[in-house]
Amino acid sequence: MKQLESPTDWLEARKIKTRGREEQRPANIFAGGSSCDSAEIQGVVVSRLSVYPKGSESAPRTFAVIEPEESSVEGLEAEGEATWFWKRSSKDQQLLDFEWQQSSESRWNFYFKLPKDAMCFGLGERLSGFNLRGRVHTLFNHSDNMHVPTLDPLYKSIPFLLIRHQGRYQGIFLDSPARQRWSLDVELEEQASIELLSRRGFTVYLFETSSLPDLLAAYTALTGRSKLPPNWSLGHQQSRWSYPDESTVLAVAAEFRTRNIPCDAIVLDIDFMDEYRVFTSSPERFPNFKEMIAKLQDQNFRVVTIVDPGVKKDAKYFVYRDGKKHDYFCKKADGKTFYGKVWPGQSVFPDFLREDVRLWWAALHGFLVENNVSGVWNDMNEPCLFGQGCPLPLDAIELPKEHHQLFMQQSPEGDVGHFEVRNLYGLEMSRATWEGLTALRPDERPFVLSRAGYAGIQRYAAVWLGDNMSWWEHLAVSVPMLLNVGLSGVPFCGVDVGGFGDDCSPELLARWYALAMFYPFFRNHCSKAGAEQEPWSFNQRVEDAIRHFVETRYRLLPYIRCLFWEHIRTGAPLMRPIIWDYPEDQFAAEIDDQFLFGRDILVTPIVKRGQTERSVYLPNGLWYPFDGGEPLEGGRLHKVGFELDEVPAFVRDGSIVPFVDLIQSTDYYELAPITFKVWGDHAMGLYLDDDGISFEYEEDGYNEWLLRYDNGQFSSNLANFGYIAPEREYYFQHGLRKERVHLARE
Ligand code: GLC
Numbered sequence: 001m002k003q004l005e006s007p008t009d010w011l012e013a014r015k016i017k018t019r020g021r022e023e024q025r026p027a028n029i030f031a032g033g034s035s036c037d038s039a040e041i042q043g044v045v046v047s048r049l050s051v052y053p054k055g056s057e058s059a060p061r062t063f064a065v066i067e068p069e070e071s072s073v074e075g076l077e078a079e080g081e082a083t084w085f086w087k088r089s090s091k092d093q094q095l096l097d098f099e100w101q102q103s104s105e106s107r108w109n110f111y112f113k114l115p116k117d118a119m120c121f122g123l124g125e126r127l128s129g130f131n132l133r134g135r136v137h138t139l140f141n142h143s144d145n146m147h148v149p150t151l152d153p154l155y156k157s158i159p160f161l162l163i164r165h166q167g168r169y170q171g172i173f174l175d176s177p178a179r180q181r182w183s184l185d186v187e188l189e190e191q192a193s194i195e196l197l198s199r200r201g202f203t204v205y206l207f208e209t210s211s212l213p214d215l216l217a218a219y220t221a222l223t224g225r226s227k228l229p230p231n232w233s234l235g236h237q238q239s240r241w242s243y244p245d246e247s248t249v250l251a252v253a254a255e256f257r258t259r260n261i262p263c264d265a266i267v268l269d270i271d272f273m274d275e276y277r278v279f280t281s282s283p284e285r286f287p288n289f290k291e292m293i294a295k296l297q298d299q300n301f302r303v304v305t306i307v308d309p310g311v312k313k314d315a316k317y318f319v320y321r322d323g324k325k326h327d328y329f330c331k332k333a334d335g336k337t338f339y340g341k342v343w344p345g346q347s348v349f350p351d352f353l354r355e356d357v358r359l360w361w362a363a364l365h366g367f368l369v370e371n372n373v374s375g376v377w378n379d380m381n382e383p384c385l386f387g388q389g390c391p392l393p394l395d396a397i398e399l400p401k402e403h404h405q406l407f408m409q410q411s412p413e414g415d416v417g418h419f420e421v422r423n424l425y426g427l428e429m430s431r432a433t434w435e436g437l438t439a440l441r442p443d444e445r446p447f448v449l450s451r452a453g454y455a456g457i458q459r460y461a462a463v464w465l466g467d468n469m470s471w472w473e474h475l476a477v478s479v480p481m482l483l484n485v486g487l488s489g490v491p492f493c494g495v496d497v498g499g500f501g502d503d504c505s506p507e508l509l510a511r512w513y514a515l516a517m518f519y520p521f522f523r524n525h526c527s528k529a530g531a532e533q534e535p536w537s538f539n540q541r542v543e544d545a546i547r548h549f550v551e552t553r554y555r556l557l558p559y560i561r562c563l564f565w566e567h568i569r570t571g572a573p574l575m576r577p578i579i580w581d582y583p584e585d586q587f588a589a590e591i592d593d594q595f596l597f598g599r600d601i602l603v604t605p606i607v608k609r610g611q612t613e614r615s616v617y618l619p620n621g622l623w624y625p626f627d628g629g630e631p632l633e634g635g636r637l638h639k640v641g642f643e644l645d646e647v648p649a650f651v652r653d654g655s656i657v658p659f660v661d662l663i664q665s666t667d668y669y670e671l672a673p674i675t676f677k678v679w680g681d682h683a684m685g686l687y688l689d690d691d692g693i694s695f696e697y698e699e700d701g702y703n704e705w706l707l708r709y710d711n712g713q714f715s716s717n718l719a720n721f722g723y724i725a726p727e728r729e730y731y732f733q734h735g736l737r738k739e740r741v742h743l744a745r746e
Pocket of ligand 1: 269270379451466467500526527
């Protein structure tokens with residue numbers, strides 16, 4: 001990686017185009033300091049360059065990279081003060097011809113080569129096909145509910161790009177929460193560039209490896225991994241903006257139980273609050289909030305409630321009063337409190353970059369915990385303000401002065417304008433939520449859902465991709481979007497099932513569930529204006545199809561739990577592109593309407609209206625239709641039909657997948673029998689178990705078995721035994737043969 005050296009370099013340098021206009025490379029005015037070192041992280045050589053402008057002494061801290069004491073993964077070790085977690089490596093990296101410079105007080109430019117056949121993935125939430133090449137991607141957290149194909153930017157910014165070229169992978173992580181624009185060879189000249197608007201400098205990490213899993217392992221060792229989610233959060237969640245009152249909520253819940261459609265959580269949107277005051281409930285519409293939750297718990301439901309960052313300006317409201325008293329809200333550059341309009345009207349915004357503010361916010365969750373709310377949904381945390389477009393116009397080429405940056409925030413280095421750190425707002429809010437729930441309920445792993453995020457958000461929250469529409473196009477694009485979110489280090493993700501805006505149709509809802517049963521985060525959610533889309537909202541045929549998909553999701557819970565184990569050990573996402581396991585398969589690299597759900601299941605959804613069959617690409621090997629039938633030979637395309645109620649997926653020959661007997665809520669998970677289904681004559685698999693709720697698994701409180709099937713014999717080898725589980729029955733099944741088995745105890 002090199003700094004451009006003299007103005008003559010730029011004169012000779014080729015022209016680049018960003019934002020549709022031609023631009024000569026500007027002159028480099030850099031006169032600050034920098035440091036460069038490298039490390040081997042999880043076997044991958046990573047170079048780090050920290051750059052700070054004149055007058056600063058170090059690059060800013062961004063909260064993306066985990067502290068060594070928080071890390072349990074190998075390769076992050078403190079080593080002296082200057083290189084606090086880096087093992088120096090002898091290799092001097094010169095990747096991608098990566099060049100950088102400062103071209104004005106607030107503008108930094110980066111240039112790198114993108115060879116002709118290189119493909120680009122990652123960058124967080126992009127409304128795009130799987131390959132991000134050929135487009136400008138803006139990273140500046142922003143809320144927009146009209147997700148048309150050109151929309152940019154969106155709610156989450158994760159500046160980690162993965163580049164695939166000739167079987168090798170390189171990664172660039174530009175750690176700065178200020179606005180970045182990545183132009184990925186828009187001009188078809190094999191050149192990419194990034195523009196960063198910041199006065200504070202940055203740290204950039206370059207990774208080089210030969211495999212995609214290794215790259216993810218290294219990136220997530222640096223920015224952290226998710227914890228195991230509580231079991232219930234992996235179940236089916238039902239949401240609506242908004243169920244207006246207690247009786248509606250109870251009626252919806254009852255409907256799930258009478259109709260035998262498994263469900264674990266009911267989600268309460270903004271109308272459960274008292275005039276949108278966070279940490280309150282409406283005395284008129286939810287007068288018996290705690291009792292209502294208790295009734296839901298009796299039927300094995302959990303409750304998730306929304307918490308937005310905007311605090312209503314109301315001198316009588318305790319959160320506003322207390323926050324004002326302690327000076328916790330963001331102020332403008334002139335020192336006056338910043339007010340912005342969101343759901344409650346004029347509101348103030350906590351400065352989540354401050355530890356004292358996060359602690360205060362964390363403690364406010366006492367209200368929810370006392371009422372037995374189980375999970376918290378952080379919305380609008382870009383932060384979104386009404387009546388504003390993107391607060392920094394896309395064509396801005398300089399960072400505005402502080403008084404034009406909405407408000408100020410307190411970073412570890414001191415006061416900064418909001419735009420310098422905007423992409424951290426949602427991350428730090430979710431961190432406060434996660435830390436609050438962990439402190440208030442130390443025996444339970446929390447469930448937090450966030451709309452905004454930055455690198456590292458996976459440590460604190462699951463994410464969904466905001467306000468999609470009940471459009472077939474949004475069903476289809478959810479696959480590449482979620483694949484890129486997963487490759488940006490965030491495994492626990494999904495989109496609103498059925499679509500948020502507009503009216504869902506019966507066929508679309510059935511097809512959406514057929515795909516969504518494989519989303520790691522599985523929630524039906526719909527806006528105020530849209531038609532009802534609970535599973536029973538249409539006809540019997542659609543309801544029956546949805547029931548089959550939700551039931552299948554529940555049966556797969558032990559497998560899904562194992563995939564999360566894999567994530568915490570290796571950083572692997574749950575939804576993976578086919579090239580994850582078939583790296584040489586160039587044909588597969590181009591596919592973005594199929595994906596692997598873990599190693600053993602290939603999902604091939606129908607994403608077009610009226611379609612009942614599609615062309616399916618199976619990678620090498622034999623693949624069994626999920627709902628039964630003869631296996632198909634891989635390495636080629638097949639025309640395959642999927643009826644409205646058929647699971648559009650295949651299982652890999654040679655796999656053993658654990659299934660649990662049908663349950664209506666994960667409350668029944670612990671005791672339900674498990675069946676290991678074997679596909680093929682020689683098969684291997686893994687099965688892990690823990691209590692599904694506490695952090696004990698981090699202290700050896702889990703069991704792990706390696707499973708084998710060979711010569712008609714099923715066997716299990718114990719790899720860990722630290723959890724005394726309630727007795728349950730185990731079976732193995734191969735074709736029609738099903739037998740009881742006992743797992744090895746030593
Ligand atoms: C935002 C969220 C949406 C929610 C609505 C009301 O649009 O993205 O999910 O229902 O706000 O809270």
